[in-house]
Amino acid sequence: MSTHIEATPAVKTVPPPAVSLGGHVRGYLARVRGGDIGSLPAVLGLLVLCVVFSIVRPTFFSPGNFANLFSQGAAVTLIAMGLVFVLLVGEIDLSAGFTSGVCASVLAILLATYGFPWYIAVAAAVLAGTVIGAVLGFLVAKVGIPSFVVTLAAFLAFQGVVLLLLKEGTNITVSDSVVVAISNRNLPPVLGWVLAAVAVAAYAAVQLNRFRRRTGRGLATDPLVVVLIRIGALAVALGAAVYVLNVERSLNTLIASLKGVPVIVPIIAGLLILWTFVLDKTPYGRHLYATGGNHEAARRAGINVDRIRISAFVLCSTMAAVGGIVAASRDHSVDPNTGGSNVLLYAVGAAVIGGTSLFGGKGRARDAVLGGAVVAVIINGMGLMGYSSGIKYVVTGCVLLLAAGVDALSRRRAAATGNR
Amino acid sequence: MSTSPSPLLELSRINKSFGPVQVLRDVDFTVTAGEVTALVGDNGAGKSTLVKCVSGIYSIDSGIVFYDGEPISINGPRDAADRGIEVVYQDLALCDNLDVVQNMFLGRERRTGLVLDEATMEELAAETLAGLSVRTVKSLRQPVSSLSGGQRQTVAIAKAVLWNSNVVILDEPTAALGVAQTGQVLELARRMADNGLAVVLISHNMNDVFAVADRVAALYLGRMAAQVPITEVTHAQVVELITAGRSGDLGLPAAGSGDDYGLNGARG
Ligand SMILES: Nc1ncnc2c1ncn2[C@@H]1O[C@H](COP(=O)(O)OP(=O)(O)O)[C@@H](O)[C@H]1O
Ligand SMILES: [Mg+2]
Numbered sequence: 001m002s003t004h005i006e007a008t009p010a011v012k013t014v015p016p017p018a019v020s021l022g023g024h025v026r027g028y029l030a031r032v033r034g035g036d037i038g039s040l041p042a043v044l045g046l047l048v049l050c051v052v053f054s055i056v057r058p059t060f061f062s063p064g065n066f067a068n069l070f071s072q073g074a075a076v077t078l079i080a081m082g083l084v085f086v087l088l089v090g091e092i093d094l095s096a097g098f099t100s101g102v103c104a105s106v107l108a109i110l111l112a113t114y115g116f117p118w119y120i121a122v123a124a125a126v127l128a129g130t131v132i133g134a135v136l137g138f139l140v141a142k143v144g145i146p147s148f149v150v151t152l153a154a155f156l157a158f159q160g161v162v163l164l165l166l167k168e169g170t171n172i173t174v175s176d177s178v179v180v181a182i183s184n185r186n187l188p189p190v191l192g193w194v195l196a197a198v199a200v201a202a203y204a205a206v207q208l209n210r211f212r213r214r215t216g217r218g219l220a221t222d223p224l225v226v227v228l229i230r231i232g233a234l235a236v237a238l239g240a241a242v243y244v245l246n247v248e249r250s251l252n253t254l255i256a257s258l259k260g261v262p263v264i265v266p267i268i269a270g271l272l273i274l275w276t277f278v279l280d281k282t283p284y285g286r287h288l289y290a291t292g293g294n295h296e297a298a299r300r301a302g303i304n305v306d307r308i309r310i311s312a313f314v315l316c317s318t319m320a321a322v323g324g325i326v327a328a329s330r331d332h333s334v335d336p337n338t339g340g341s342n343v344l345l346y347a348v349g350a351a352v353i354g355g356t357s358l359f360g361g362k363g364r365a366r367d368a369v370l371g372g373a374v375v376a377v378i379i380n381g382m383g384l385m386g387y388s389s390g391i392k393y394v395v396t397g398c399v400l401l402l403a404a405g406v407d408a409l410s411r412r413r414a415a416a417t418g419n420r
Numbered sequence: 421m422s423t424s425p426s427p428l429l430e431l432s433r434i435n436k437s438f439g440p441v442q443v444l445r446d447v448d449f450t451v452t453a454g455e456v457t458a459l460v461g462d463n464g465a466g467k468s469t470l471v472k473c474v475s476g477i478y479s480i481d482s483g484i485v486f487y488d489g490e491p492i493s494i495n496g497p498r499d500a501a502d503r504g505i506e507v508v509y510q511d512l513a514l515c516d517n518l519d520v521v522q523n524m525f526l527g528r529e530r531r532t533g534l535v536l537d538e539a540t541m542e543e544l545a546a547e548t549l550a551g552l553s554v555r556t557v558k559s560l561r562q563p564v565s566s567l568s569g570g571q572r573q574t575v576a577i578a579k580a581v582l583w584n585s586n587v588v589i590l591d592e593p594t595a596a597l598g599v600a601q602t603g604q605v606l607e608l609a610r611r612m613a614d615n616g617l618a619v620v621l622i623s624h625n626m627n628d629v630f631a632v633a634d635r636v637a638a639l640y641l642g643r644m645a646a647q648v649p650i651t652e653v654t655h656a657q658v659v660e661l662i663t664a665g666r667s668g669d670l671g672l673p674a675a676g677s678g679d680d681y682g683l684n685g686a687r688g
Contacts, residue, residue: 021664034566104524208483209503213539214430216537217539219539219543220540220559220560222562281532281534281535281536282534282536283529283534283536286518286522286526286529286536287527289515289517289518289522290518290522290526290527291514293513293515293517293518294513294515294516294517296511296513296515297514297515297526298478298515298526298527299497299521300475300497300509300513301497301513301526301527301528302497302498302501302527302528303527321498327538361517362516362517405642414565
């Protein structure tokens with residue numbers, strides 16, 4: 001009775017058209033022209049910014065400053081990584097900045113006031129983020145308040161919560177050595193090389209295995225050259241980064257030696273890999289994209305759309321908590337400004353600059369890293385050039401607007417070329 | 421048809437209102453395996469609503485759904501899918517940002533452990549499309565947004581067929597298609613029925629209906645005017661059933677018999 005319409009094997013065994021390197025490049029260019037620009041603007045922007053700043057301020061290109069970029073951009077990048085999930089399902093979280101502030105306050109109070117060990121304080125801070133996300137998500141998905149309003153209210157309320165937690169604005173010092181290490185210590189140079197080698201080997205293994213499996217089953221793949229070029233590019237990029245970071249950057253090595261990959265780098269890399277895996281390889285990730293692309297279609301496919309939306313807020317606020325911990329570590333302290341002022345805008349900007357769409361359904365974890373790098377470079381470079389905060393805000397605002405404009409225009413272009 | 425097999429899906433006295441507007445009124449409807457049942461009716465007659473009641477998108481206010489003779493309750497899309505009831509919606513319900521394979525398996529992804537089994541899904545999708553003799557979709561990995569209307573319709577139908585379905589309901593599948601693509605989709609519907617599926621074809625194109633249907637059911641302002649074998653009616657009779665709810669002995673009792681069903685969205 002239950003009838004699978006039987007396959008005609010003759011049709012199935014037609015081998016997929018072999019794609020040449022040239023064909024692959026042409027396909028990519030066609031997609032870009034069709035409005036599917038992905039992270040191209042972020043990569044180009046990053047290159048242009050780095051070249052310009054290096055010419056105008058040669059110190060920009062020093063190993064010391066390169067290492068600085070990581071600790072400057074880390075918190076924003078981590079918050080942006082969480083925002084990608086919320087943006088993916090077509091929502092927004094304006095409170096992510098102050099969520100990180102609340103969680104950082106929890107961390108600082110547990111460490112400094114109550115003397116808990118670092119792992120309990122960190123766990124409590126992360127948990128606080130998770131709970132906040134669950135509440136926000138519930139209000140959006142179940143009660144039905146637009147996320148813009150829910151998180152705008154939370155933005156205001158959390159600002160107050162931070163003040164209350166910090167007793168009207170005292171500054172709490174964070175001195176726990178493990179927490180401080182997160183943003184301030186470096187890996188031993190050898191460990192940096194080992195991690196880079198492991199990362200490249202693992203990437204190569206995954207990519208080649210996938211290529212072998214798919215060609216073995218007669219499925220279309222990217223050409224082997226492209227796979228090898230990707231692996232090579234990663235090896236070169238990681239190798240260069242580790243090499244530069246392992247250069248001595250202390251001005252006076254008699255006082256202290258300063259070299260190695262900052263501890264925060266493998267933390268960000270680990271989370272990047274985790275969330276990329278979740279988004280690309282798991283049914284849950286697929287359902288996030290589906291919910292953002294067409295929530296009615298997702299619902300009809302039997303996906304629990306409410307649960308997906310709540311989970312996006314949970315992940316976002318949890319990542320904001322991680323960002324707050326990193327910020328507290330970097331500043332050695334928590335004050336009412338932690339996670340405040342422009343943190344949220346930088347984070348949303350980072351996600352959007354990296355290629356995540358404000359319209360939902362399009363975004364990747366790596367967008368946060370790319371966009372976070374752009375934001376960090378702008379702040380850092382303009383700082384080196386001695387611009388005032390006023391000008392920095394104006395420029396960052398303009399860059400965010402530019403990124404959102406590119407997002408909107410590429411969407412229109414895609415709609416026009418039937419590539420929506 | 422001559423053996424009059426027992427119906428696979430039978431709806432009995434289904435009622436459905438949206439607020440004050442009663443869209444379905446005591447609707448009876450039967451669907452038989454191996455047949456194409458055409459469901460016809462004017463715009464707003466309630467065809468799509470009836471389908472959504474069967475597929476669990478809407479809950480019914482009253483009435484019974486029998487499946488294979490057993491009364492069943494359908495509380496969500498999963499319940500219908502579990503019974504092998506698949507719907508290709510008028511608005512297709514595809515995710516533009518996902519590719520063909522991802523759409524076909526949406527909500528029912530194959531996995532190995534935690535991880536999506538992309539290769540198997542891609543193979544099964546290719547098999548299904550091949551089984552439907554679909555040659556129009558070039559790459560299974562292109563986003564659905566880049567497909568033409570006919571290709572999207574094909575993907576949506578293939579998605580419904582993929583699941584060992586027993587009942588496939590097509591809601592106006594040819595409304596947005598050109599002549600050639602319409603022919604392909606109708607052929608597809610016929611082939612599915614010949615393979616033993618119960619196919620429901622919603623349409624208000626008489627040519628489509630008479631080309632493939634075994635049986636025709638006409639909805640008129642939310643009420644089932646008649647459900648008859650296609651061989652027993654003419655074009656003109658079906659058109660009358662659609663526009664007036666009755667044709668000769670067929671259809672709803674003549675108006676003026678006391679109750680004026682003025683509510684069905686046609687008030688005023
Ligand atoms: N979700 C809804 N809420 C309120 N009214 C609805 C809804 N869906 C359909 N209707 C109404 O129900 C009637 C039947 O609609 P529909 O089932 O889409 O008709 P058809 O598919 O036969 O053209 C129309 O009058 C329509 O306005
Ligand atoms: Mg309809």
